[in-house]
Amino acid sequence: MKNIQLTASEIGTLWMTYQQKTMLLRMIEHFLLHTEDKKSKKIMMGLHKDISTFTIKIEKLFIQEGHSIPLGYTEQDVNLEAPKLFDQHFDIMCMKLMKAISMGIHVLHVNMAYREDLLILFRDLTALTQKYYNQCSMYLAEKGLLTRPPYLSNDQGIQFVQDKDYFRGNKLVGDERVLNAIEVAHLYHAIENNTIGLTLMIGFAQSAKEKDIQDYFLKGKKLANQVVDDISQIMKKDDIQFTKPPNGALTSSTISPFSDKLMMYCTSLLCSFSLGSNAFGTAFSLRSDLPLKVASLGKSIFDFASEGAKLMAKYGWMEEPPQMIDRRAIIKSKK
Numbered sequence: 227m228k229n230i231q232l233t234a235s236e237i238g239t240l241w242m243t244y245q246q247k248t249m250l251l252r253m254i255e256h257f258l259l260h261t262e263d264k265k266s267k268k269i270m271m272g273l274h275k276d277i278s279t280f281t282i283k284i285e286k287l288f289i290q291e292g293h294s295i296p297l298g299y300t301e302q303d304v305n306l307e308a309p310k311l312f313d314q315h316f317d318i319m320c321m322k323l324m325k326a327i328s329m330g331i332h333v334l335h336v337n338m339a340y341r342e343d344l345l346i347l348f349r350d351l352t353a354l355t356q357k358y359y360n361q362c363s364m365y366l367a368e369k370g371l372l373t374r375p376p377y378l379s380n381d382q383g384i385q386f387v388q389d390k391d392y393f394r395g396n397k398l399v400g401d402e403r404v405l406n407a408i409e410v411a412h413l414y415h416a417i418e419n420n421t422i423g424l425t426l427m428i429g430f431a432q433s434a435k436e437k438d439i440q441d442y443f444l445k446g447k448k449l450a451n452q453v454v455d456d457i458s459q460i461m462k463k464d465d466i467q468f469t470k471p472p473n474g475a476l477t478s479s480t481i482s483p484f485s486d487k488l489m490m491y492c493t494s495l496l497c498s499f500s501l502g503s504n505a506f507g508t509a510f511s512l513r514s515d516l517p518l519k520v521a522s523l524g525k526s527i528f529d530f531a532s533e534g535a536k537l538m539a540k541y542g543w544m545e546e547p548p549q550m551i552d553r554r555a556i557i558k559s560k561k
Contacts (some may be wrong), residue, residue: 232291234550239335241547243294243351244284246331247277248298248492250324256483259319260310266318269361273321278353283347297545299488308483311429315369316474322362323422327499328355373469375414376461378407393514399435402513404464409516412507413457418471419503423496424450425473430489433482439490442537446493449530453500453523460519487543490534497531 254274258461261267281298282392288295312320332352339345366372394402407411428452430445461468482489508517538544 230341232344232419233340235338235342237291237548239348240287241337242331244281244296245296245491245545246328247281247284248300249303249488249495251277251281252301252304252484252488253320253324254493255306255427256308256311257303257320259306261317266315267366269358269365270317270321270502271420273358275455276358279349280351280354283291284395287343288405292460293548299485299491303485303488305481305483305485306432307408308478308481309485310477311479311481312425312474313477314475315366315371316425318362318447318460319371319472319474320426321421321424322359322366324361325355325362326419327495328358330499330502336485364463371472373418373471376410376466378469393512402515405461405513406502407433409462409511410466412462412503412510413501414468416457416500416507417468419496419500420450420453421471421473423500424454424494425476426492429476430482430484430493432476432481433480433484434489435482435486436541437485439537442534443489445530445533449526452526457524460516487541489539490538490543494531494534494538497527497534500527509550 251274254270254277258267258270258274285295329352332348332355336348338354340346363372392403404508424447427443427446431440431447434440434443458470484492500537501524503526504520506521511520513518535544
């Protein structure tokens with residue numbers, strides 16, 4: 227099947243994968259220079275090596291198909307002489323989040339692949355991602371930094387929804403029902419991810435070169451705080467006890483290890499992941515107030531992401547995906 231031309235969706239998914247993987251390589255290169263923990267270094271060295279292997283495979287596929295290799299993120303996007311920006315095991319916390327994002331992306335891309343070698347590529351990427359997600363999780367658990375969602379207090383047996391009050395989130399009389407386990411799972415997941423995102427936004431704002439880019443990251447910090455606070459309040463209203471996830475720490479350095487372009491792309495990736503996770507969580511939330519709250523937060527995230535896209539375009543940082551042929555332009559050129 228390798229002689230069969232790749233479809234637009236396959237080229238598109240390869241292009242997206244290349245962008246994300248080259249960004250991760252640059253981030254890992256900075257983290258590797260500053261980690262003092264042998265196990266952390268081993269995890270990231272292995273991850274860097276394995277990701278590099280896949281980026282080379284993708285480059286070969288682009289060449290074979292007669293397409294230009296994307297620029298992605300290069301040595302120009304990382305300053306290996308910059309001092310440490312993040313501290314206290316944040317490197318592994320960040321990689322765990324990035325692997326969570328990768329898992330979602332690769333599973334989606336498998337469904338968009340039709341040629342056998344592409345199916346194998348995304349299958350192998352999924353397996354690789356799960357391997358390193360597990361390693362990062364176990365590392366954080368060993369360090370006492372892997373907090374868990376709330377526990378169920380007791381087994382209430384098998385029950386069925388009896389009336390429409392189960393779906394009501396705001397009642398005029400009485401209280402709405404308490405959250406169920408599925409709803410808690412998605413809410414806590416959002417708290418976890420935005421806690422790490424908050425640290426990234428502060429670090430990016432602290433070290434960004436351009437003033438408007440710095441202001442943008444400060445908006446990201448405010449938004450991440452809002453998501454964590456709003457969702458925490460929903461859980462606290464039901465007297466649900468939970469431990470706030472750790473978010474690592476920042477040094478006092480104002481010298482960025484990454485280009486503004488890379489940090490903006492990373493932020494865009496986080497926004498996309500957040501929007502996708504929120505949409506997925508909303509689909510499984512049966513209490514009517516939750517989709518409304520998540521939709522409100524989702525609009526704020528979408529508006530923030532749109533502003534970021536405009537900034538990237540302003541500075542010429544937004545690489546265009548491969549384009550379909552503009553038939554209308556061809557026809558007009560003949561007139």
